[in-house]
Amino acid sequence: TQLLEQSPQFLSIQEGENLTVYCNSSSVFSSLQWYRQEPGEGPVLLVTVVTGGEVKKLKRLTFQFGDARKDSSLHITAAQPGDTGLYLCAGYTSGTYKYIFGTGTRLKVLA
Amino acid sequence: DVKVTQSSRYLVKRTGEKVFLECVQDMDHENMFWYRQDPGLGLRLIYFSYDVKMKEKGDIPEGYSVSREKKERFSLILESASTNQTSMYLCASSLQIIFGLAGRYTGELFFGEGSRLTVL
Numbered sequence: 001t002q003l004l005e006q007s008p009q010f011l012s013i014q015e016g017e018n019l020t021v022y023c024n025s026s027s028v029f030s031s032l033q034w035y036r037q038e039p040g041e042g043p044v045l046l047v048t049v050v051t052g053g054e055v056k057k058l059k060r061l062t063f064q065f066g067d068a069r070k071d072s073s074l075h076i077t078a079a080q081p082g083d084t085g086l087y088l089c090a091g092y093t094s095g096t097y098k099y100i101f102g103t104g105t106r107l108k109v110l111a
Numbered sequence: 112d113v114k115v116t117q118s119s120r121y122l123v124k125r126t127g128e129k130v131f132l133e134c135v136q137d138m139d140h141e142n143m144f145w146y147r148q149d150p151g152l153g154l155r156l157i158y159f160s161y162d163v164k165m166k167e168k169g170d171i172p173e174g175y176s177v178s179r180e181k182k183e184r185f186s187l188i189l190e191s192a193s194t195n196q197t198s199m200y201l202c203a204s205s206l207q208i209i210f211g212l213a214g215r216y217t218g219e220l221f222f223g224e225g226s227r228l229t230v231l
Binding site for chain 2: 004006033035040041042043044045048088090098100101103104
């Protein structure tokens, strides 16, 4: 069974701090996605990475896919209260149609 | 904008009752999925469908069944609800997998707002 472990599980920081969330697996994925979920809503896609070593930036968010395509990280610079939410990584393996989701990281940014 | 609509935001049912959760998408997506979300466990796939009348078991199909009679609608059925099925249920849809420059490419999942089910 493929598993995606995220760390940390919970994170509470002050506005303006930097943080990194990790998503690790022993399995290789064809691509990996990051979603953010706010209370009372479904997850919304932030980014998809498909190439080992790929780095994508979305304003203050930087996403990296590991060289071996087994892990990924999300780095937020100068966090803001609007970044508060549940962050989920999701790995995809070709031919399976299945997205395997990580355990989630709940982030709270205090003003 | 893609819209995935789940029929009920909140349901309270009794043990043994039959429960229907409905999901409708308006973007002509081929793929549809049902996940359940529990704290600390992330999202776990119950069933998915890649075409009308087609269904595949996910990681936790026990106690659930699904129906996809029309492309836009995917229903999750709990034949006899149990307390351990109390959870948040999320429906999602996506385009069929397409090929990009890097080979197979994963389409974006569009989620509904979720249905929170409590089984007493």
